[in-house]
Amino acid sequence: MAKLLALAALIVFPCxxxxxxxxxxxxxxxxxxxxxxxxxxxxxxxxxxxxxRPDHVDARSNLGAALAGTGRYREAITEYRAAMKGRPExxxxxxxxxxxxxxxxxxxxxxxxxxxxxxxxPEDRQILLLLADxxxxxxxNRQVIQLLDLARKRNPDDLAVAYLxxxxxxxxxxxxxxxxxxxxxxxxxxxxxxxLLMGTAxxxxxxxxxxxxxxxxxxxxxxxxxxxxxxxxxxxxxxxxTTAARAAFESELERNPNDFESNLNLAALLRQDGHAExxxxxxxxxxxVRPGEIRARFQLASAxxxxxxxxxxxxxxxxxxxxxxxxxxxHIALATAYYRLQRKADGDRERAIAxxxxxxxxxxxxxx
Numbered sequence: 001m002a003k004l005l006a007l008a009a010l011i012v013f014p015c016x017x018x019x020x021x022x023x024x025x026x027x028x029x030x031x032x033x034x035x036x037x038x039x040x041x042x043x044x045x046x047x048x049x050x051x052x053r054p055d056h057v058d059a060r061s062n063l064g065a066a067l068a069g070t071g072r073y074r075e076a077i078t079e080y081r082a083a084m085k086g087r088p089e090x091x092x093x094x095x096x097x098x099x100x101x102x103x104x105x106x107x108x109x110x111x112x113x114x115x116x117x118x119x120x121x122p123e124d125r126q127i128l129l130l131l132a133d134x135x136x137x138x139x140x141n142r143q144v145i146q147l148l149d150l151a152r153k154r155n156p157d158d159l160a161v162a163y164l165x166x167x168x169x170x171x172x173x174x175x176x177x178x179x180x181x182x183x184x185x186x187x188x189x190x191x192x193x194x195x196l197l198m199g200t201a202x203x204x205x206x207x208x209x210x211x212x213x214x215x216x217x218x219x220x221x222x223x224x225x226x227x228x229x230x231x232x233x234x235x236x237x238x239x240x241x242t243t244a245a246r247a248a249f250e251s252e253l254e255r256n257p258n259d260f261e262s263n264l265n266l267a268a269l270l271r272q273d274g275h276a277e278x279x280x281x282x283x284x285x286x287x288x289v290r291p292g293e294i295r296a297r298f299q300l301a302s303a304x305x306x307x308x309x310x311x312x313x314x315x316x317x318x319x320x321x322x323x324x325x326x327x328x329x330x331h332i333a334l335a336t337a338y339y340r341l342q343r344k345a346d347g348d349r350e351r352a353i354a355x356x357x358x359x360x361x362x363x364x365x366x367x368x
Contacts, residue, residue, distance in 0.1 A: 023052040027059060039066040057086040061093050064100070073100045091117055098130070105258030107137050107289045118147075125151075125158075132164045136171075137260060138290055144168035152181075159185060163193045170200045192222035199231060208238040224255060230262045242269055260289045264296055271299070276306040294320060298330055305333060310340040321350075328357045 030045030046063035053059065064079035080097040087093065098113035111134040117127045128151060135143045148165040155161065166181030178201060185194045199214030212235035218228045233248030249266035252259050263286035267279040283300040287293065301316035317334040321327060331354040338347035 023049055026052075030059075031062070034062065034066055039069040042066045043070070055086060057083050057090070057093075060086070061090075061096070064093075065096060068096065068100050068103070073104045076100045077104070089120075091121060095127070102130070102134065105285060105288045107134050107258070108291055110134050111138065129160055129164065132161075132168075136164060136168055137258075139171075139260075139293075141168040141172040145172065145174075156184065159188065159193075163197070166197050167200065170197055170204065173204060175201055175204070190221070192218040192225045192228065195221065196225060196228050196231065199235070203231065203235055203238075206238075208235055211235045212239060223251075226256060227252070227259065227261075229255070230259050230265075233265060234261065237265065242272075245269065258285065258289050260286050260293075260296075263289070264299065267299055267303070271303055271306060274306075276303045279303045280307065294324055294327070298327070298333070301330075302333055305337055305340075310337040313337045314341065326357060328354050331357065 026045055026049045030042045030049060033039075033042035033045060043063065043066050046059055046066060049059055050056065050063065060079055060083040064076040064083060067073070067076035067079060077097060077100045080093055080100060083093050084090065084097065094113055094117055098110045098117065101107070101110035101113065111131060114127055114131040114134060117124070118131050121127055128147065132144050132147050135141075135147065144164060145168050148161050148168070151158065151161050152165055162181050162184055166178050166185065169175075169178035169181060178197065182194055182197045182201075185191060185197070195214045195218035199211045199218060202208075202211035202214060212232065215228060215232035215235055218225060219232060222228070229248045229252035233245040233252065236242070236245035236248060246266060246269050249262040249269070252262040253266065256262075263282040267282040267286070270276075270279040270282070280300060280303045283296050283303060286296045287300065290296065297316055297320055301313045301320065304310075304316070305313040314334065314337040317330055317337060320330045321334060324330065331350045335347045335350035335354065338344070338350060
């Protein structure tokens, strides 16, 4: 997938002459610096040109590319958006915009731009795979399946499509269909991707030790495989080895700081060890990847509670129990927040709700 993340090629355009000679000299210098790989010095040249020619779309887009090339994605997004106002149908600019959002970890915004691109260019493989990857990172497995099923039928030997589709099928508990895709990948020999898919199937089947063995093999075969360390960490949690789990999640975040599950699970482990502030930073990043995700919101509220900010926790927890009234742990945490705010009646109410929900769940389980 790394090749898919390369920024689109720079747009090179001819220079003007005559009265515009001086501005165009600045622009030529900016382009020369940029193409030579010196984006840092190209940026002020682009800015100088745009002060004189603020409506020049290509220069604005090139400035965005230079900023993105130096890791200044937020500034790049501003420039790409300005460029799109002048040329809203330019797919190259929109693709670069979506990639900047992707690099920022703002996956929902990246998916929005990529959806527009996919609608306009449904046959573009790069756009399709990027959009599927975004949907997968957001946990939207059914949408990934819908996106890729036709592409697999058209080209059954496309391993990138097979890997993303197989992952989505297994995560959606469509194990038989997922195994068929795994078999196709295995025909190309032992691979980290196949081991990761097999481990995911075993994890879903609650075969935690066997899953951990497959994930370890995947990591051995390809330590850079996205999500391999994250899934290994999840298997370790289920086997009770939280030390190894923490190391696995940290390894994943070294490679991909925006992996949702690693941010979420590592934050939970840090909270257990009393590091609420460190956990909060990870949870904020997780929520940039999946805005509104209820597990991350609950963890963040709990971190706020543990950091001595019960009123912040209260606001979040009140919204969570409104959205998910059966969430027992959220009612318990909200009761704690109320008690710390000297709101005993509210705390008693939430504790009673939690007790009632717990009793109902126990009775239901006993009838099974």
